[in-house]
Amino acid sequence: MWLARTPSRHWIFLIGTFALFMPSMSCSYPTVVGSIAESNPGTHFLWIAIILLVAKLSNLVVRYGQPPVLGELLVGVLFGNLSLAGFHFFEPIRQDLIIRFLAELGVVILLFQVGLESNVKKMLRVGPRAFLVAWIGVLVPFFLGTAIVGPFLLPSLSFHAHLFLGAILTATSVGITARVFQDVGQLQTPEAQIVLGAAVIDDVLGLTILAVVKAIVESGKVSFIEIGLITAKAVLFVSSAIIIGQTLAVTLGQLFSKINPGIGMKFILAVSFGLFFAYLAESIGLAPIVGAFAAGLVLEPVHFSHFDAPTIVEDIEESVKDAGPELKKAVSNVLDSLSRSHIQDLIRPLSYFLVPIFFVLTGMEVRLETLCNLPILLLTLAVAVVAFGGKIVAGLVAGRVNKAIIGWGMVPRGEVGLIFAAMGKSMGVVSDEIFSMIVMVIMLTTIVPPPILSFLLQRKNRLNSQSRNFLSSI
Numbered sequence: 001m002w003l004a005r006t007p008s009r010h011w012i013f014l015i016g017t018f019a020l021f022m023p024s025m026s027c028s029y030p031t032v033v034g035s036i037a038e039s040n041p042g043t044h045f046l047w048i049a050i051i052l053l054v055a056k057l058s059n060l061v062v063r064y065g066q067p068p069v070l071g072e073l074l075v076g077v078l079f080g081n082l083s084l085a086g087f088h089f090f091e092p093i094r095q096d097l098i099i100r101f102l103a104e105l106g107v108v109i110l111l112f113q114v115g116l117e118s119n120v121k122k123m124l125r126v127g128p129r130a131f132l133v134a135w136i137g138v139l140v141p142f143f144l145g146t147a148i149v150g151p152f153l154l155p156s157l158s159f160h161a162h163l164f165l166g167a168i169l170t171a172t173s174v175g176i177t178a179r180v181f182q183d184v185g186q187l188q189t190p191e192a193q194i195v196l197g198a199a200v201i202d203d204v205l206g207l208t209i210l211a212v213v214k215a216i217v218e219s220g221k222v223s224f225i226e227i228g229l230i231t232a233k234a235v236l237f238v239s240s241a242i243i244i245g246q247t248l249a250v251t252l253g254q255l256f257s258k259i260n261p262g263i264g265m266k267f268i269l270a271v272s273f274g275l276f277f278a279y280l281a282e283s284i285g286l287a288p289i290v291g292a293f294a295a296g297l298v299l300e301p302v303h304f305s306h307f308d309a310p311t312i313v314e315d316i317e318e319s320v321k322d323a324g325p326e327l328k329k330a331v332s333n334v335l336d337s338l339s340r341s342h343i344q345d346l347i348r349p350l351s352y353f354l355v356p357i358f359f360v361l362t363g364m365e366v367r368l369e370t371l372c373n374l375p376i377l378l379l380t381l382a383v384a385v386v387a388f389g390g391k392i393v394a395g396l397v398a399g400r401v402n403k404a405i406i407g408w409g410m411v412p413r414g415e416v417g418l419i420f421a422a423m424g425k426s427m428g429v430v431s432d433e434i435f436s437m438i439v440m441v442i443m444l445t446t447i448v449p450p451p452i453l454s455f456l457l458q459r460k461n462r463l464n465s466q467s468r469n470f471l472s473s474i
Contacts, residue, residue: 044098047096048099051093051099051360052357055357055360058072068179069183070454072356072363073359073446073447074363074447075363076366077364077366078363080094080363081366084369093361093364099357100361103354103358103362106358108274109347111289111293113296115292115294116344117296129397130194130197133394133397133406133410141170141390144390145386147162149162149382149386150163164424168420169387169390170202172206176446177410178196180409181409183454186461191401195406217427233284237281241291249273249298249299252273253269263346266346270346271347274296275292277294281294362443365442380440383437384441384444387444391407391411391445392407408449412446412449412450417445424438
């Protein structure tokens with residue numbers, strides 16, 4: 001709304017100010033590309049400010065019924081490809097280690113936030129279906145990539161490259177899908193719980209496959225003992241995080257509340273808990289986002305019962321202390337809900353700061369020049385069809401829910417697929433040209449699903465609303 005009311009002269013002023021700083025920024029390219037020690041801190045501040053402001057302006061897509069994450073990804077695609085038009089201003093962001101660190105921290109915070117808003121009991125109720133969806137969503141893409149796409153579309157590549165392609169196609173980015181569910185307020189639905197549960201299992205299975213493929217490439221053979229150890233570590237970590245974490249959270253809550261029961265301590269304890277679990281996950285070879293999500297699942301309002309209540313709760317309680325019993329009861333229900341969601345409310349401003357950086361940087365990985373090569377373009381589209389179809393079929397085994405939402409929710413590869421592809425490139429199995437093709441496929445599977453998933457969720461809401469209205473009219 002602000003955008004529509006802003007006079008044209010204000011836009012001229014903003015653009016002119018931006019252009020004024022561009023020459024000085026251009027001179028700082030070498031320091032940004034160099035080590036952190038040689039870089040100018042002010043440069044990082046400017047990059048962060050630009051990313052956040054433009055990412056927020058990109059949320060105009062919300063007016064057209066699309067999730068904000070789509071706008072952030074598209075901004076990244078724009079930033080990353082302006083160099084094709086001779087505009088290199090944003091290029092240093094790619095090599096900025098501080099921006100990359102903030103992006104990694106952003107996706108960890110996002111998964112921690114999603115874990116906080118998820119419910120373990122609800123996820124256990126959909127556990128068998130989530131497990132089945134995850135297995136189909138891993139095995140089908142891996143088979144298609146290794147046995148179909150590789151030999152028939154990329155016959156010149158080695159079998160090791162075909163294995164890596166299959167492993168890359170198994171990935172599912174829970175961060176992007178979770179953001180879409182979060183944006184439309186559907187995190188508590190059975191579809192969201194199945195997708196989130198399946199995505200966590202998918203990460204475990206996908207990382208296991210990646211570890212096996214890596215072992216085959218490095219040694220030419222693989223030990224079944226190693227496969228068993230990798231799988232056992234993953235299962236043990238997730239189960240231990242939920243079981244042991246419950247007791248640990250209670251103990252830490254009581255201990256730190258005695259030191260300081262204020263809101264600041266409550267915030268630090270929650271964030272530190274999420275980061276610690278992310279570290280534990282990475283230390284045993286799992287993705288940090290798995291640990292962050294597990295930490296969010298563990299934390300519950302009862303773990304912070306020894307801390308001070310939110311100030312607004314105390315103020316409202318004081319203002320209605322002389323009110324009638326009916327009003328007090330109604331207000332009490334609202335305050336209980338507010339207290340239960342207080343940790344999510346504390347974490348939300350942190351996610352506003354960090355999460356857009358991750359999605360913009362992810363979008364910047366898209367290289368549009370690869371589309372100029374017709375054979376590569378056709379190959380990209382063919383592999384993309386397999387990438388989409390291999391995940392969509394997973395929704396068919398989800399049971400009595402909206403299968404299309406489940407299937408499309410499993411499609412995004414995002415950061416997980418990029419990690420897999422980068423590993424293949426670093427090991428020399430994947431060439432630069434094929435890497436660009438894979439990145440394009442990953443980005444197509446990242447950018448296309450959010451608007452489709454958002455449309456399916458909104459249509460489901462409309463149908464449910466119409467059904468309720470019809471039943472109430474009878």
